[in-house]
Amino acid sequence: MNWKEILLLLLVASSVVLVGATVVEAVAESQATRSGIGGPEDPYSVSIVEPTATRGASTTIEATVVPEEPSREQNPSGRRGRKTPEPTATYDFSSTGDF
Amino acid sequence: MTAEKSAGGRRRKGAVLRRDRRLERILALVALAGLLVSWLFGYFQSSNNTAAKVPTVLPGAERIERRGDVYFGYTEGSTSGELVGYAGTGQATGYAGPIDVLVGVDRAGAIIGVAILEHRETPGFFRRLPEVGFFRQFLGKDYRSDLRLAQDLDAASGATVSSAAVARAVREEARALAAGPIGAQVPPSREPVQFGAPEALLIALYLVGYFGHRSKLPNAKRWIRRATLIAGVVGLGFLYNKPLTLANVVSLFAGYWPDWHTHLYWFLLLGGILLVTTAQGKNPYCSWFCPFGAVQEGLGRIGGAKVFRPRRWHQRLKWLQRGLALGAILLGLALRQPGAVSFEPFGTLFDFTGSTAQWILLVVVLLASLVVVRPFCNYLCPLDPVVEYVGEGRRWAQTTIRKVRS
Numbered sequence: 383m384n385w386k387e388i389l390l391l392l393l394v395a396s397s398v399v400l401v402g403a404t405v406v407e408a409v410a411e412s413q414a415t416r417s418g419i420g421g422p423e424d425p426y427s428v429s430i431v432e433p434t435a436t437r438g439a440s441t442t443i444e445a446t447v448v449p450e451e452p453s454r455e456q457n458p459s460g461r462r463g464r465k466t467p468e469p470t471a472t473y474d475f476s477s478t479g480d481f
Numbered sequence: 482m483t484a485e486k487s488a489g490g491r492r493r494k495g496a497v498l499r500r501d502r503r504l505e506r507i508l509a510l511v512a513l514a515g516l517l518v519s520w521l522f523g524y525f526q527s528s529n530n531t532a533a534k535v536p537t538v539l540p541g542a543e544r545i546e547r548r549g550d551v552y553f554g555y556t557e558g559s560t561s562g563e564l565v566g567y568a569g570t571g572q573a574t575g576y577a578g579p580i581d582v583l584v585g586v587d588r589a590g591a592i593i594g595v596a597i598l599e600h601r602e603t604p605g606f607f608r609r610l611p612e613v614g615f616f617r618q619f620l621g622k623d624y625r626s627d628l629r630l631a632q633d634l635d636a637a638s639g640a641t642v643s644s645a646a647v648a649r650a651v652r653e654e655a656r657a658l659a660a661g662p663i664g665a666q667v668p669p670s671r672e673p674v675q676f677g678a679p680e681a682l683l684i685a686l687y688l689v690g691y692f693g694h695r696s697k698l699p700n701a702k703r704w705i706r707r708a709t710l711i712a713g714v715v716g717l718g719f720l721y722n723k724p725l726t727l728a729n730v731v732s733l734f735a736g737y738w739p740d741w742h743t744h745l746y747w748f749l750l751l752g753g754i755l756l757v758t759t760a761q762g763k764n765p766y767c768s769w770f771c772p773f774g775a776v777q778e779g780l781g782r783i784g785g786a787k788v789f790r791p792r793r794w795h796q797r798l799k800w801l802q803r804g805l806a807l808g809a810i811l812l813g814l815a816l817r818q819p820g821a822v823s824f825e826p827f828g829t830l831f832d833f834t835g836s837t838a839q840w841i842l843l844v845v846v847l848l849a850s851l852v853v854v855r856p857f858c859n860y861l862c863p864l865d866p867v868v869e870y871v872g873e874g875r876r877w878a879q880t881t882i883r884k885v886r887s
Contacts, residue, residue, distance in 0.1 A: 387791045393849050394798055394860050400845065401805060401861065403838035404824040405812065411604040412821040425611035427596030429540040429585065430620055 509873070512807055516734065519815040523735065526817065531583060531598060535568050538585030538594025542566070551662055554585070566593055567662050571654030574739035575646035577601045577728040577820035582647060584654040590663050591623040592655055601737065602643050603728060603820035605834050609637040615644055619651050624659035624667055628652040639722070639832050645743070672742040679721045680746050686712060687753045690765035706768075710775035718772030722831045725750055725766060727863045731810055731819035754868065759875050764868040767858060773827050774858050777850040784851025790859075798860045806863035825862065 415426070535545050535552045542554025542565040551569050555562030566587040572579050578601030585594035595616050600607055610616065618634045628648045630636045636644035652670070659665040686709055693705040717723050723746060732738075733751055741748050750766075757765045767774055780786070813822035826843040829835030835843070849856040858865060 386789060387794060390789060390791065390798075390853065390856075391794065393845065393853075393856060394801065397842060397845055397857075397861050398801070398805065400838045400842040401824045404836055404842065405809060405822055407836050407838060408604055408821040408824075409812065409816065409818065411608075412816070412818050415600075415604060415607075424537070424596070426616070427534070427537045427583075427594070428616040428620060429538055429594035431540040 505873075509870070515807065515811055516814065519811040520734065522815045523817040526815070531570055534583055534596055534598065535585075537596050538568050538583050539565050540585075540594060551658065553662070564588055567658045568594070569654050569658050569661075570598065571650035571657070573646040573650035573653070574737060574744065575600065575602050576606070576640075576642040577603065577732050577823070578735065578737035578817070580643065580646045580650060582650045582654065584651050584658065586624070586655055586658050586663070588663070589623070590625075590655065590659040590665055591621060592619045592651065595619045595651055597647070600643070601732070601735075601817060601819050601821075602640075603823060603828070605836060606640045606828065606832075607643050607820070609640045610643060610647065613637045615647070619648075624652075624655040624665065626652070628655075639834055649743070672740065674742050675745055679716070679723055680749060682712065682716045682721075683723075683746065683749050683753070686717075686770040687749075687757065687765060690769035691757055691761065693769065694761070694763060694765060709770045710778065713770030713772045714775045714779070716772075717770065718776070718827075718831045722828065723750075724772050724825075724827045724831070725754070725864060726823045726825055726827060727806070727809055727813070728819040728823035730864065730867055731813035731822060734810065735814055735817060735819060737819070755871060758868060758871045762872060762875060764872070767862075767865065767868065771858075772831065773825070773862075774855055776830065777846070777855045777857060780847060780850040781854050786850060786852050786854045788854045789852075802860050802862070803866040805861065806866040809863055810867075825857075825864075 532545070532547065532552070535554070536542055539545070539552070539554035541556060543557055544555040544562055546553040546555070551567050553567055554565040556565055557563070566585055568583060568585040571582050571584055573582075574580070580600045580602070581598035583594075583596040583598050584592060587593050597616075613635075615634070615637045619628070622628065622633065626633050628634060628651060630641065630645050630648060634644070634648055649672075656667040656670065660667045689705060689709050693702055693709065696702040696705065729747065729751060739747055754764060754766050757763070809822040809824060813819050816822075824839070824842075826835060826839045826846065829839045829843045846857045846861075853859075
């Protein structure tokens, strides 16, 4: 093996290590961004004022899922009979910022 | 005796070639199976918990109700609470895939909160958006605003495509909320076809590359090629920073096909390579106007670089290059993160943005370019094996057609 071959192999080996480091770093940052999104220090969310749910310490947010109005097939009369929709599920979001 | 020996040598060589061909086809099938598995893995992995993030875009809301796709925010826990506003999710395609946003509007349709739910962009570039306060610009604007870059919003420098995508997603969702629960008349959304200097330059380079390659005059061919390489470095590199990257390829495989009105360049770039490589059997991009290849070639001219392909290492290093490309594509598909696995130091050179590892890689490659012709293209670039794969598919199709006809 001559010096040129050794140089080429060294070049490729160091580049492969750097490529690996680049990918690992980018994927880690990407995953960290993903898990950080919605958290208390989330730089990817803004609002007019600080939302109590994510920034506060003791507030509890209740989210209820209300079913959609029945479709025409399900409700041929077309009358909207439900004044106050009944929630089908309730979620409690504690404000630890751990969304 | 000599003739017998040479005939025996030819037979052995032929057998080795046939064995290599078989092995290549088996590996190609294994690669395809790997792509399928990681695609499916990524498909079933991607999810986000939107409901948990709604309070971040509806400040003051203490109770959230979901009706269909719209979230209603109220001030207090009882049903008689005052309505704060509405929230919903929007999506638009950025550089490497869809960007999901959550938009909160008040009762009049003014934007009171914006949150990114998920993105697939290159992290180093997307990070610029919060750094320059891009998201804050939406607050207070309402559904009537077009939210266009350079008119209503300032794009984050170097992340224009991502900025434009976020703006589109926020505008469309704000308008959907205005037309839905608010019941307002919303202006029609027209997305003009984005055809500008980068698109025109790309078409011109393809045409010159295609016809220049077929030129019978070696001198003219050499000068035309030099001109396209310089145009590639200046235009596609430093001016617009729009070279072909692995992120484009992974987003294509992942099915993140953007709207052609807003991403005509993406279609021209990938479509052009596929079309010309399939039609002509030659890849015009890499040899005629790839900006990074051109920079390496220019440095090679300065340093007097030579083509160096040691026989015993060349094939092994080519397989290493293919392995790197395949590994990055599989990871990108499995994580649905095309931007994160794009390891080429193109943005580092043309936009001066990159991680420490990318800066070191860039310096190593540029120094090596002084003594070896196009070291990155020959042994590291993940795009070369992809284009090679397309060329191999063309050859396979031609052979099959010939066999069927005969």
